[in-house]
Amino acid sequence: MSDIKETSERTEAQILADLATTRAEMTATVDELFGRVQPSYIMDQTKETAKAKFANFQTQAQITVQDAKDGEPEALKKVGIAAAGAATVVGLIVLNIIRKKH
Numbered sequence: 001m002s003d004i005k006e007t008s009e010r011t012e013a014q015i016l017a018d019l020a021t022t023r024a025e026m027t028a029t030v031d032e033l034f035g036r037v038q039p040s041y042i043m044d045q046t047k048e049t050a051k052a053k054f055a056n057f058q059t060q061a062q063i064t065v066q067d068a069k070d071g072e073p074e075a076l077k078k079v080g081i082a083a084a085g086a087a088t089v090v091g092l093i094v095l096n097i098i099r100k101k102h
Helices: 012-036 039-069 073-101
Strands: none
Touching (some): 039 073
16 A cells, blocks of 8 residues: 555645635625625515515415415415405404594
């Protein structure tokens, strides 16, 4: 085994070049991580997530309403629950307004 020579010996220049590359990659990573913890970045990400979730909710609601129009029982049940919830919220708001006037 001692007669097998190491063919992967690197020169000092190669090692220094590898170190410079690694240092540059680490700097870029640290800069990216620093950017991700900035409040403005977090706020922008939160807004984008909320927009995407709302768009998904809106699409699902449209599908459910269309299914309810087509007479699908599960969709009718969901629309009924949503309508009852909306009526309850409106009723509570009206009740609160009436109580504040008296």
